[in-house]
Amino acid sequence: MWVSLAAIIVVASAIGIGIMLAISWFPAQGSNVAPKIDTFWNVLIVVSVPIFVSVVTMMLFSIWRWRQRPGEEGLDGPPIHGSTKLEVIWTIIPTIIIAALSTYAAILLLDIQAAPAKGTRVVNVNGIQFAWNFETKTDAGPVKSNLLYLPVNEPVTFDIRSKDVIHAFWVPAFRMQVDAVPGITTSYSLTPTKVGSFDIVCAELCGLGHAYMRSTVTVLPPARYKAVMAGLAHASAAVGGSK
Ligand SMILES: [Cu+2]
Known part of the structure; x- marks a missing residue:
């Protein structure tokens, strides 16, 4: 048996x-x-x-x-010590x-969680009810955007902050996730290895619009990344200049 x-x-x-x-x-x-x-x-x-x-x-x-068979209803098993x-x-x-x-x-x-090498690209990730925005320095100047762009096979560190409540910065394709906590900066580092577009999700229930707190990270070949960032730096400067 x-x-x-x-x-x-x-x-x-x-x-x-x-x-x-x-x-x-x-x-x-x-x-x-x-x-x-x-x-x-x-x-x-x-x-x-x-x-x-x-x-x-x-x-x-x-x-x-x-199991209990018919006729055994009144019986009890032997005592166990x-x-x-x-x-x-x-x-x-x-x-x-x-x-x-x-x-x-x-x-x-x-x-x-090993410390990133010196000189690693830093992207500031800001969570706000109910959106993500990203700030990074590029050769063409600072870039602010609601969509995230990264070059493939280059390490990146995300410095994550929140302007209101606790959010969590999660890119399922990257597998990493950390809370965005008001008042402190959390971070993680990784190297994107695949060209393509991947979902960015808020993984911490943060209010009524939580389910809509999504964005996209687009991982590009380095040359293409440079071109896209140059365009965004231009746009960011224009927006900054019109204030
Ligand atoms: Cu959120």
Whole structure:
């Protein structure tokens, strides 16, 4: 009986892991951080699916095997006084799993939060109910815009601020997210690795217009980026000058 149960758990876990890994959970990887985050996610799947399958299998088996049959309504099971051995096992195994995953997560976090190299491009990200705006310095002058542009394969640091309530600056394709908190500057750095347009989303419920607090980041080849930024710098200067 225990052998068949173990076999069911092994087979169902393998199927479950296969299905979960086959699902594409996230948008295309758009930054150097994305593969690391996705690998971490896959590790979590491989570790957690067998636990889920084991618990559900044992629960269903117990319900079936030790269910109350007609005529047993008044009966009670034999008294149980606990099992030290079992309790030690079910404390130690989860402790090891949690400690290992936490260590992996901490190492990964330190890695993706490593200080940016000096001279890294800085984009000031400002959250406001209910929009994002972006400020950056370029060779052609300062640029202010509601759409974000970045050159591909060049590291960038986002300095994130809020003018009112707490927002969160999230580009799902980049995988990174941090709160925009009034009064302080939060930041993260990454390198966009894929040319294209990606969603920017506010990931912190910030009021009635939260769902509309979206923008787009367009990652461009460096030469194209330069041309676009020159045009925007011109426009920004014109707007500034007309005040
Ligand atoms: Cu918001």
